[in-house]
Amino acid sequence: MTILGIDCSASVLSVSLKVEKRLFETAVHDGFKHSENLMVQIEHLFKLSNLESRDLDLIAVAAGPGSFTGLRIAMSTAKGLALGAQCDLVSLSTLDVYASIREDFDGLVVPVIDAKKKRFYSAVYKKGNKLTSELDIEAETLLKTLDLSENILFTGPDALFFEKYKEKDNRINIDRYFSSVTATPLIKLGYEKWKEHGADPHGSGPVYIRKSEAEISMFGD
Numbered sequence: 001m002t003i004l005g006i007d008c009s010a011s012v013l014s015v016s017l018k019v020e021k022r023l024f025e026t027a028v029h030d031g032f033k034h035s036e037n038l039m040v041q042i043e044h045l046f047k048l049s050n051l052e053s054r055d056l057d058l059i060a061v062a063a064g065p066g067s068f069t070g071l072r073i074a075m076s077t078a079k080g081l082a083l084g085a086q087c088d089l090v091s092l093s094t095l096d097v098y099a100s101i102r103e104d105f106d107g108l109v110v111p112v113i114d115a116k117k118k119r120f121y122s123a124v125y126k127k128g129n130k131l132t133s134e135l136d137i138e139a140e141t142l143l144k145t146l147d148l149s150e151n152i153l154f155t156g157p158d159a160l161f162f163e164k165y166k167e168k169d170n171r172i173n174i175d176r177y178f179s180s181v182t183a184t185p186l187i188k189l190g191y192e193k194w195k196e197h198g199a200d201p202h203g204s205g206p207v208y209i210r211k212s213e214a215e216i217s218m219f220g221d
Helices: 034-049 068-085 094-100 139-145 159-166 183-197 213-219
Strands: 002-007 012-019 022-029 058-064 088-093 108-116 119-122 135-138 152-155 172-174
Touching: 002 034, 002 068, 002 183, 012 034, 012 183, 022 034, 022 183, 034 068, 058 068, 058 094, 058 183, 068 088, 088 094, 088 183, 094 108, 094 119, 094 183, 108 159, 119 139, 135 139, 139 159, 152 159, 159 172
Parallel strands: 002 058, 058 088, 108 152, 152 172
Antiparallel strands: 002 012, 012 022, 108 119, 119 135
């Protein structure tokens, strides 16, 4: 089975292509220039694998939360490729994907994505189970929601922000080696979701847990 994974949720663009037992990966620290680089990286993996988009069986895309623009770029690209290849599409929570990378951690796993305005997109997990809803939250408030009697691992692309809190409590751990190749675990979770639930319904789209700047300007918070 040939599966393409796409994650544009944060500042690093990640694309992976699984062809049976072969895996092709790329990650670009492009500073949110995903519109310029996404198709370039996808075509690069097709070239490496000697495949074309029509050979795809499934596309897995990170649906957010994350960068509004990045999520739209990823979703529109994934939908266009799926339509052209006549293959299925599945979307997954970005936070679920990031947490899955560290689900063997003995304690609470807390993926964090910079949401700007001194806030973070986050959720709390334990052994693969999601304990909270997806949050748009300030760092201090997030810490107050956690059970500090347990070991805590902050992970994800912006985990290093929480380094300063480790000095106050040695049960707080920081994932300094979080892999930027997030599209590979996305493929794994996407395939599992597809096997259990099938493809996403038509009309599915990115997950925004905050209004865009335009919406806030027009309608307020």
